[in-house]
Structure formats: structure tokens, C-alpha cells
Amino acid sequence: MKKQKFRYHIGALFWLLYVCLNTANAQNKPIADTAKVFALEDLQMMVFKYHPIIKQAALLTDAARANVLQSLGYFDPNLKANFGRKLFGGSEYYNHWTSELKVPLWLAGADLKVGYDRNVGYYTNPETHTSLSGLTGVGLSIPLGQGLIIDARRSTLRQSKIMVQYAEAEMVKQINSTWYAIAKDYWSWYYAYRQLVLTREGVELAQRRFKAVSTQTIIGDKASIDSVEAYVTVQERLIQFEKNKVELQNARLILSNHLWNDQGNPLELPEDAIPQRLNGNVEHVGKLALDTLVSRAAQQHPELVKLRTKGSQLDVERAYRQEMLKPKINISGSLLSSRRSLVSNVPDNYDFNWNNHKIGLEFAFPLFLRAERGKLREVRIKRQEIDFDLQQSGREVSNNIRTSYNDLQAYESQLTVQLQSVKNQNLLLQGENQKFELGESTLFLINSRETKLIDMRIKLESMISGYQKTLAELYYKAGTIQAF
Template identity: 70%
Template sequence: MNILLKKISGVLLFVLLSAKFTFAQKTDMLPVTKHIDSTKVFALDDLQLMVFRYHPIIKQAALLSESARAKVLQSLGYFDPELKAGFSRKLFGNTEYYNRWNNELKIPLWLAGADLKVGYERNVGTYVNPESRTNGEGLSAIGLSIPLGQGLIIDARRSTLRQSKIMVQYAEADQLKQINSAWYSIVKDYWNWYYTHKQFELVNEGLDLAQRRFKALSAQTLIGDKPGIDSVEAYITVQERIIQKEKTAIELQNARLILSNHLWNEAGNPLELPADALPQSMVNKAARPNSQLLDSLLGQAANQHPEILKLRSKGEQLAVEKSYRQEMLKPKLNVIGNLISSRTGFNSNVPGYYDFNWSNYKVGVELAFPLFLRAERGKLREVKIKQQELDYDLQQSGREIRNQVMASYNDLSAYAAQLAVQLKSIENQQVLVNGENQKFNLGESTLFLINSRETKLIEMKIKQESMVAGYQKALAELYYKAGTRAVLN
């Protein structure tokens, strides 16, 4: 009688739990990935190809160097030839007081800060100053304006042009820094997606195991081989893993959305990462980095790090500014000389004593010198102080960058060592799970121990994938701290 009641209660319990289990299956609409389709794999190099072609931040960073080149073009404007012309006339009471027409073409020269001038003037009239009066044909002139003191070595326009060219290098370094920073952030988002995807797969596999075990135990309960309490415990495990699956599914969906922020097409429209997209497979989980990689990246950081390049460009700019400020301490001494002629055309017939020769000229000298030079000396001192600050900044930045590279390398080495241990631990845990299953089949173990060891195995595999993602992030950080990017195959 007791055996019959036990079987009836077992049947009722199985029917009840099966109904709940069927309902849980119907409400679980998330896909389960069992076979890897290579056409759905979205690898990191695929992401890199899309990012560097279409990402707005990468395109925006490219504008930095374009803006700097535009400033160089503006600076070149100081060396553009300039044409000036002026005409004035006064006529009153049938008397022409003056009739002036002055034209000048000034061509700035790089050498010695000189200006080449070609001019024509015609000044006639009753009341024109005799020193500027010309004949009816006017006079032509060609000459130079040369600064022999201040401005001979370097002047404002040459200083501006040199500094603007240096700022192109600064902008290119800043552009590289922004691109590296954006790519580092994108790589971290990719490996976050990788981890959440692997976590979801492992939790889903654990749910499949729990569902199969529940079905098997329920069948054994019906024939009286297993107690009904085992079916209840098995179903509780199914419920726990369904909850865990729902949680990881949301995490995977959010990680997919975050990664989609970096996906754009050629037309500039945003793209969404497909729900069935798969991350690349990491067969070789992590390799212990060698010392040659560290030496190479330290050399890269010391010579080509964007921050170092920016500081060096700033130093070159200050060197030009210092040279200009030192030049400003000299007195102004400008010499102006022009040869003049009454020739108004190349084919004009002009007597020799009215043509261009050393007997027909205009010369002038300008001299100016501030007595105390306080403004100039103050600006020069300011530039020297900025140079000292820059030297200290360069020294400190170089040391910080070196230590950051070494710290990232240490993190990478730690991840590699931990992964090696984790792989061994998973193998050992798998042995324990297999052994516990064998003992349970022989009636020498309990379902609680199987579930505990199996749950521990799943957690260890999830931790392993977390370490793999952490290793890849640490690898990306190592290159980022060195001021460069890892070359992807």
C-alpha cells in the first residue's frame, strides 16, 4: 500500500512539474547558439575596418591636421604680393592744384625679411610739393626695403609661419592621440560583448544540462527508481538557471547596443549589430608576453608617443618664439633704396641720364630703439619660463608613460599566468563533475553535490572567459599606453 501511494504521488508530482516546465519553455524565447556559423562571426579586424572608414570620431580627428594646415595657409598670406594704388586730384577756379597717381607692388621676401618694391608715381599740378613733383609722364621706381637690425634674422611673419608649420606636427600628434583613445574604448566594448556572449552561452549550456537531468529524474521517479524530492531539487536548479539566463541575456543585449554605437555605414547612417552575430573565437586564450614586446613598446613610447610628440612640438614652437623675442631686443634699422626712371614702358625711349642707373635714386634710413626694452625683455623672460616648464613636463610625462607601459605589461603577464592556472582548474573540476555523476548513477552521491560541482564548473568557465576578455583589454591597454595600436591580422 505504501509503495502504491509513493508511485501515485510521484506521478502527480511529475505531472505538476512537467506542466510548469513546459510553461517555462514556452515563455523562454531566447535563441540558443549550438553551432558556429562563420558567416555570422564579427571579428575585431572587421570592426577595425568599419571604424577607421566610417566612424565620425575618427573623421573628426582627421580635421585637426586639416585645421592646422589651414593656419599654415593663413601664415603664408603674410608673404603674398600686395598691390596698392591711389589717385587724388584737386581742380578749383580753372586751376589744377594737384593731380596725384601713385602705384606700388610690394613683394615680401623670405631672405633677410626684405621687401621688393616696384612703383610708379605721377604728381603734377600748380601746388604740388616740388620734392614730389614729376613730369607729365611720371616716374617708375624699383627698390628694396631691408631691415639691418631688428627683423634681419627673423621677423613676425617668418615666426608665425614657422610656428604654424610646427603646429601641424602638434595637430597630427593630437590626432593620433584621439584616434588611439577612441580605438581603445571601442576595443574594450568589443571584449565586453565577447564576454557577455560567452557568459550567455555557458549559462545556456548549464540550463540545457539541468533540463535534461530533470527529464531523466522525472522519468526515473515515475518508475520508482528515484525519490520525488530529487525531481523537485532538479527543477529548482532549472528555475535558478532560467533566472540566470534571463539576467545574462539582458547584459548581452546591452553590450550589443554599446558596441553598435561604433558601427556606421559609408553614408553616415548608424548600424545595429545583429542579434545573431558572434564574436571571434579565442582558441589560444592568452600567450605570456615576452620581454622583446616590452622593449619595443618602451622604445615606441619614448620616441613616438603622441603626448611626447606634442610636448616636443611645443618645445620647437617656443624655440622659434624665443628666437623672435631675442631679435626684438635689437634696434630697428631699416634701409630703403629705390632706383628711379622716367621710363613708363619697356620700349620707351628715355635719355640715359633719366633712365635706371646709380645716379637716379631715392634712399632712406629709419632708426628706432627703446631705451629700457622692458616689454621685450619681459616677453623673452616669459618664453624662457615656458621652456623650463615644458622641460619639466616632458621629463615627468616620459617617466609616467614608461611606468604606465610597464604596469600594463605586468597586468598582461598576470592575466596570462592566471589563465594558465584557470585552465588546469577547469580540467580538474570537470573530472570531479564526471566522477560525481558516476557515483550518483551508482547511488553513492546526491543530486545536491552534482548540482554544486556543475554550478562551480560553469562559474569557473565564465571566469575563464572573463579572464580572456580581461587579457585582451590589457593587451589593448598596453599598446594604448605606449601610444600606438596593436596590428590586427
């Protein structure tokens, strides 16, 4: 009789403990039934619209195009004018007016010049003296040696246009890098959520078993020690549940770093948001997809594109430096007229014709060309460095893609085995439960097999998360992003 009373009091005690635990756990459910799925595709849409780093990357091409516009400024027409007059002692010493419109031309590096000069006065230099109506000139300045094929302004413009491609490749690189980091954070959140869900299921199973064992302890069908063991299992799983809950909160905060609205204000991931469910179904990447990624990366990988654009830029620089080895021979000529407008009536002797002209010739040539030859040699060396770097980088890109693909294949094989292991472990647990009901097993074995099953399911979710991260890494190393 005393033994039955003892068992009754012990059972009542454990029943009270169960009620307390169940009440506390009711407040620890991670996500409500009205949870909303926040898929990776939804995240990508938000990121590419509102993420500040993505917007910042787009500024790279804008800056490069601004440099192109700046380089085009070397071909802008230039209008200049000069005026000077001196009166002293009732005499006009000079009255000078000079104006010129200079239009740089792309062809042959020539300059078109249209000018008007009026230089009068008693002390005006006879070489520049004009009539009271002034003198109009239309002419060209053409480099026949250095600068005929390419000059500094054409070299600068060509290189700035090439740098637009470089900036676009850098933009793609930054976007790919940003998205790769975001995708990893998403799958870390996925794993933290699935881990918490599975841990919560374990807590609920342990609590139900504790309730059943406590009831059987009260009526004397089970020993009190079974209730103690069931209660210890509840405690262990509750501790793990609280730990996983914190991990989920931290994962949610990390993912929130990438959420912004259209006004540039930061957003937080709602607590009722849950990641998409995969159920062990992952995207299969075949050999054909691998070959496509490798082939595309060889042509479009941002690092390789950047190296090629650097090489193209150096090709332009090399052509310019080779041009600098030529002697400088500039010839200029202008046809002259005293007319001040197209409708003016000017005698033929003072109008535009071959007898009224002004010509000039400029020649310069450094005897040793050491500066020019040294600069050309430096450019050639840099071009060789780019070629070697491109060769090595191309090989590394290809091998990095294949390395990620191999890791992906390994994950896929492990997932297949793990899925089957989970099914087998579930069968073992069911068999152990049947044996327990027949009195041929113990609560310890039940808890052990159940704990093992929960751990295996958590490991499966970890593999799924790792697989998805490796898949994102595969596309990142291929210089692109995964399409949905």
C-alpha cells in the first residue's frame, strides 16, 4: 500500500512538471500557422531592386561613361578672342583684335581653323598689320609625322571607351559577389529554421511520452524511474530548443541586412516568414550544364573580361607610343581674305584664292628617343604580363568551376544516402515502439532511436543547406548567378 502511494505521489509530481513544461513550451513555438513562405526568388527580386550595394555597382558604368564624355571634350570646338588697344599723346599706338574658332577633327588628327584678325595702329608690327577691314582666314593644321595615325586625344578617347567594358565587368563582379553572400545567408537561415522545427518536434514527442509514462506511473504500470528518464529527455531537448531558437533569431537578423525598401530604408525579416521547403529535392546539375558554364565563363567571366579590356587598353597605348617614335612634322595653311561676311563685295585680289595664303611648317625630333623607347618597352612588358595573367586566370576559373561541381556531386550522393538512412532509422524507431508496447524494449532505447532520428533529419537539412550554398558557389565561380 505504501509502495502504491509512493508511486502515486511520484506520478503526480511528474504530471505537474509536465503541465508546467507544456505551458512554457506553448510560448516557444517558432512560427505561427499563418506563416508566409519567403522564397529565394522573392529575396533576389528585392535585392536587385533595392540593395544599396547593387545600386552602387551600377554607378561604376556611369562613372566610366562620364570619363568618355570627358575625353570627348578634347574634340570640342574652341572659340577664343583677344583685344588690345593703346592710345597716348593723341596717337593710336595699336588696336589689335584676334579671334579664332578651332575645330579638332578625328581624321588624321587635323584641326580646322577659322580666324579673323584686325591689327592697326602706327606702331603695329608690319608682319601682322592689316587693313581697317581686317583679315579673315580659313585653314587646316595637319600632323604629317607624329600624330597622323593616333594622337593623345584619340588615344585617351579610345581607352576611356574600353574602360566602360571594364567597369561593366567590375559591376557584374560586385553584383555576383553580393548575391553569393546573400544566398549563403538565406540557406543558413533555412537550416536554422529547419533545425528549430525538428527540435520542436522532438520536444513535443518527448513531452507526449512523458505524459503517457507519468500516467502509467500513477496507475502503477510503469516504474517511477521511467518517468525520471522521460523528464530528463524533455529537459535535454528543451535546452537544445532554446539554443536553436537563438540561432534562428541571429540568422534572421543576418539575412535582414540585405532587405531594403524602395525608399532606401532598412527592413527586417518578419517573424512569421519561413524559408521555402525543399523536402530533399534539390536541383540536379548535369554534365551538359557544367560544360555550358565552363564555356560561358571562358568568354564572359568578369575577371577574364577585365583582363581582356586591360589588354585592349594597352594595345591602344602601345599604338600611341609607337606613333611617338616618329618625328613631329606639322604643316598648317590658311586661305586669306579681307571680307568680313559672305555677302561682302571684295576685289578678287583680296578675296580667297591660292595667291592669298599663309603656310607654316614645324619639325622636331629627339635624337636618341630614349624616353619614347623606354615607355614603349614598358607598355609591351605590361601587355605580356596581362597575357600570362589571362592564361593562368582562365585555367583557374575553369578548375574552380569543376571543383565546385565535384563538391556538388558529392553532396548529391550524400543526400541520397542520408535520405535512405532517415527512412531506415524511422523504421527502426517504429519497430522499437512496437517492442516497447509489448514490453520487450525500454524507454532508453526509444529515446535513443528517436534522438538519433532527429539528429539524422537535422543532418539532412544541413546537407541540403550545404548543397544549395555549393550550387550558389558554382554559379559564382562561373561568373554568373543562378536563374529561377
